[in-house]
Amino acid sequence: MKFYQLEPEARRKLLQDEGIALGQIDDTVLRRLDELSENVVGQLRLPLGVVQNLIVNGQKYWVPMAVEEPSVVAAANHGASIFARNGGVTASSDRQGIYGQIVLKVNASFSLIGLEKEFPKLVELVNQKFTSLVRHGGGVKKITAVQKENLLYLKVLVDPAEAMGANKTNSILEFLATKLEAHAGIDEKLFAILSNYPSQLTTVKVKIDPETIGGLQVARRVALLGKIGLDDPYRAVTNNKGIMNGADAVLIATGNDYRAIEAATAVLANHDGQYRSLSKWTMQGSYLVGELTLPMAIGVVGGSIKARHDVQQSFAILGQKITSKTLAEIIVSVALANNLAALLAISTVGIQAGHMKLQARNVVAELTDNEHERKQLLAAMISEKNYSESHAKELLAKIRKEK
The missing domain is CATH 3.30.70.420 (Hydroxymethylglutaryl-CoA reductase, class I/II, NAD/NADP-binding domain)
Known part of the structure; x- marks a missing residue:
């Protein structure tokens, strides 16, 4: 019998017999996963975070994000909160097919x-x-x-x-x-x-009062970074990666094909023969205006969406009557929120400071299971602004010695 024809428990035993350590998994969960994919032997989990108070076309949403990097969720929330203070984003979709x-x-x-x-x-x-x-x-x-x-x-x-x-x-x-x-x-x-050629295009726009992001000088720096992203492919590809941080996390959470969107996005970024930023940030009068268009060939039914309890949880967070058009507009809005947060970080304190502060959680989680130790260690790392693993080990040893 071929490997794919075996029951999932038998596949796991074959791997374990070869000395491969596999994590524990509930039999019912294993069987359910086996119905979704091929050669299933286990599961890989992602944390499910949420964006609070994303306002799209006047409607507020909680938005699920499946991603292991805390800075992605933090950035989306930061950008969404700025959008909310400016009346939210306006969105439109061309969904002919x-x-x-x-x-x-x-x-x-x-x-x-x-x-x-x-x-x-x-x-x-x-x-x-x-x-x-x-x-x-x-x-x-x-x-x-x-x-x-x-x-x-x-x-x-x-x-x-x-x-x-x-x-x-x-x-x-x-x-x-x-x-x-x-x-x-x-x-x-x-x-x-x-063809995964860009189709089902969704565009979102936001108009921001500079006072809500630190003043006119900061707004002008964001606009300048936007211009550089349109002219320089080295900056553009990193800018677009930040955009897709937000988009991919929501696509994964809602059971959509993020790989197809990534492929289409790469074509759209290079539509005129030069790779460019997908977002545009400009000063229009005294306001900072952001705009983003992404291909959003997505769905709210079909595929494994209805069969996956974890995906249905995401739709419960969004709202049960969500349509593919509305979901597309939410996803692109989150992507623009991530983009704004990244540009603001670059324009002010730098991207690494906030990123490393959030990544410190992962370092702490690897070093101790004790909740009290975790809180003490994280607080000490943030206070000293030193987030390296070696320094964290030294701090933990000191905490334990004092205890």
Whole structure:
């Protein structure tokens, strides 16, 4: 029997027989996880934190973030609190659909004009086949094609309704490709699969009174850093990493495909041939204005979202009636909040001071399980502003000796 065919308990035993130490896991949890993935032998947990008081289009939200780095959650809360003092962010989304791609080999007898005449009929045929998607407000919206020598590239726009839509889109494309292979002049299908090209774009904007962030000089420095991010790829990639700190944490918490968003984001950052910052910060009159657009091909149903109790907990935090559009706007707002907090840190005390203060918790957690010792040690490290592990060990020895 192959490894993937074994029961999860049997897989764990094989690893343990080889001397690999595995953490304890409840049998029920192990079985549930085995239904979600392949070759399951255990679980990896992430802390679930929250952003308080994020205001998007006048509505307040608690937002879940799954991430092991405390500074990411702290930065999101800091940025969100500044947004709240300035009336929150405004957000809008262009959610026409995601793109699928079919590439076919054609011969000299193929007529693109002839095939294009059949596109309306093909759209109707697909939507009759996938009626459940249409009932939920989705379906195929448009088919376009370009021929390059003996290759035909078809682009299919699919509205996935409230799902991310990857699996449904791939099923639609395979169905379409089968129908197309019978068309005159088409020799064979090369592939039919969704594209993670940027689509479902969401834009958020915020207008900030400089007095809420330390004054006009600080605001101008943030705007200058924004300009540098647009001009210099070394700064841009780090700026964008900070943006995705916030976005990825919410995507993971809500069971969405953060890998697809990361891939699409990289394309968007390089859309004009130079890699640039995804966010823009400018002074407009006496106000600092921030804007961020991200591709958000996400869902609130489908995939493993309904099957995962941890993800459902996240949706309970957000609010049970959350839509894919609203969730996209929340995610991009959190991303912009993280970005602002990072730029403010760079503009003032520096990024490392706050980061290391939060990371000190991890150092303390590794050194002692005693809650009283942890509190004393963390307080001493913060007081002395020395967060190295070696210094923490010295402080802990001193605490224990005094005790």
